[in-house]
Amino acid sequence: MAPSGQADASGSTADRVYVPGRKPVQSGRSVGSGRVDANWKNAVMTARVSDRIAAIAESATLAVDAKAKALKAAGRPVIGFGAGEPDFPTPPAIVAAAIEACADPRWHRYTPAGGLPELKEAIAAKTARDSGYHVTAGQVLVTNGGKQALYNAFAALLDPGDEVILQAPYWTTYPESIRLAGGVPVEVMTDEASGYRATVEQLEAARTPRTKVLVFVSPSNPTGAVYEPAEVKAIGEWALANGIWVVTDEIYEHLVYGQAQFSSMPVLVPGLADTCVIVNGVAKTYAMTGWRVGWMIGPADIVKAATNLQSHATSNVANVSQVAALAAVSGDLSAVAEMKVAFDRRRRLITGMLDAIPGVTCPLPEGAFYVYPSVKDLIGTTLRGQRIEHSAHLASLILDEAEVAVVPGEAFGTPGYLRLSYATSDADITEGVGRMAALLAEAT
Numbered sequence: 244m245a246p247s248g249q250a251d252a253s254g255s256t257a258d259r260v261y262v263p264g265r266k267p268v269q270s271g272r273s274v275g276s277g278r279v280d281a282n283w284k285n286a287v288m289t290a291r292v293s294d295r296i297a298a299i300a301e302s303a304t305l306a307v308d309a310k311a312k313a314l315k316a317a318g319r320p321v322i323g324f325g326a327g328e329p330d331f332p333t334p335p336a337i338v339a340a341a342i343e344a345c346a347d348p349r350w351h352r353y354t355p356a357g358g359l360p361e362l363k364e365a366i367a368a369k370t371a372r373d374s375g376y377h378v379t380a381g382q383v384l385v386t387n388g389g390k391q392a393l394y395n396a397f398a399a400l401l402d403p404g405d406e407v408i409l410q411a412p413y414w415t416t417y418p419e420s421i422r423l424a425g426g427v428p429v430e431v432m433t434d435e436a437s438g439y440r441a442t443v444e445q446l447e448a449a450r451t452p453r454t455k456v457l458v459f460v461s462p463s464n465p466t467g468a469v470y471e472p473a474e475v476k477a478i479g480e481w482a483l484a485n486g487i488w489v490v491t492d493e494i495y496e497h498l499v500y501g502q503a504q505f506s507s508m509p510v511l512v513p514g515l516a517d518t519c520v521i522v523n524g525v526a527k528t529y530a531m532t533g534w535r536v537g538w539m540i541g542p543a544d545i546v547k548a549a550t551n552l553q554s555h556a557t558s559n560v561a562n563v564s565q566v567a568a569l570a571a572v573s574g575d576l577s578a579v580a581e582m583k584v585a586f587d588r589r590r591r592l593i594t595g596m597l598d599a600i601p602g603v604t605c606p607l608p609e610g611a612f613y614v615y616p617s618v619k620d621l622i623g624t625t626l627r628g629q630r631i632e633h634s635a636h637l638a639s640l641i642l643d644e645a646e647v648a649v650v651p652g653e654a655f656g657t658p659g660y661l662r663l664s665y666a667t668s669d670a671d672i673t674e675g676v677g678r679m680a681a682l683l684a685e686a687t
């Protein structure tokens with residue numbers, strides 16, 4: 244974009260009117276002084292990015308992970324609890340299927356934007372096997388990870404101003420994805436006292452005539468909370484009775500521990516089938532975060548609309564990744580069963596160590612691979628000469644002083660907490676949380 248009064252690439256000298264606090268608008272009038280007013284220049288600079296995209300914050304979890312990895316690459320002994328990804332390699336049979344696909348010219352070409360037909364069939368079969376929810380392949384859209392499934396679902400469902408109820412602490416992508424689609428996130432606060440689970444009464448208090456969608460996730464990122472089947476049913480019935488769509492994120496369906504039980508909302512409330520979108524993917528279950536395959540399942544009209552969107556946005560997900568995902572969902576669940584044993588052991592290890600630190604309260608999570616301790620008692624204390632202002636400040640001190648990366652609760656809409664992923668080795672947990680304990684013991 245050319246500054247005011249200067250010719251742009253097309254040779255025009257179209258002028259723009261600067262209104263403080265607003266983006267410049269075309270006036271259709273041309274000037275030609277060639278003088279660039281400083282105020283105007285600033286306006287042009289801020290207008291380079293659209294308001295819609297400028298409002299989006301960088302993913303805080305990815306940012307913490309990137310900082311930790313950069314410090315590590317620079318030789319620092321950083322221990323990262325930031326990333327939400329299994330530390331295991333993708334199972335060999337899945338990798339072998341991908342290697343074979345690479346050599347097959349069939350997969351070197353465009354394929355249907357909505358996903359390989361055989362993968363959609365396999366996802367429908369896997370869903371019936373794992374959650375008992377029966378759908379056709381026409382109700383499945385294969386996406387570039389669960390993230391694109393969410394983006395597509397909100398884009399297909401929301402008009403500007405539509406409200407979406409989601410509980411806080413929330414996974415950091417939900418509100419951004421909702422806003423991108425023109426929706427308005429409406430938060431329902433939960434905390435450790437309620438096991439980070441919202442009640443129907445809380446949801447009802449947040450409902451307005453503009454409420455279109457409820458976002459539901461169990462097991463949850465960032466808290467690891469798992470709703471009991473009776474609670475899932477009650478929430479589903481409330482949504483159905485009030486004509487509210489449910490976008491239910493089942494990406495951690497296989498990662499539940501102890502007595503906790505995963506339950507799929509549209510299975511417990513079959514009437515929801517016509518107003519429910521399921522989001523899922525291979526990332527967490529098969530240690531395939533980098534392969535980028537997820538999916539959405541929903542009523543055929545919504546899936547068709549989302550497929551149309553995807554056909555213009557990204558086309559098909561990389562075929563090699565889709566073939567790998569086909570091997571994953573068609574195979575058994577032995578790999579996730581093995582990972583679960585390790586995650587369960589680490590869950591108890593990290594919770595015990597964190598909860599023993601004065602000023603930290605860490606409930607034992609029942610699912611996913613995150614702990615979400617409260618550090619409220621440390622806010623206002625002094626550590627290494629600094630008064631701890633908030634949890635983001637504490638997280639940054641922990642990274643600088645103990646070389647341990649954690650994500651502050653601010654990223655999930657609830658200051659006063661930290662999120663740590665325990666999808667990392669037992670040795671790193673012992674060393675990393677040990678360093679945190681030694682540092683935090685100095686707080687006065």
Ligand SMILES: Cc1ncc(COP(=O)(O)O)c(C=O)c1O
Binds near residue numbers: 387494525
């Ligand atoms: C709750 C939740 N949903 C969806 C996703 C998306 O996963 P992906 O896009 O890697 O498939 C994640 C990843 O962290 C998540 O935590």
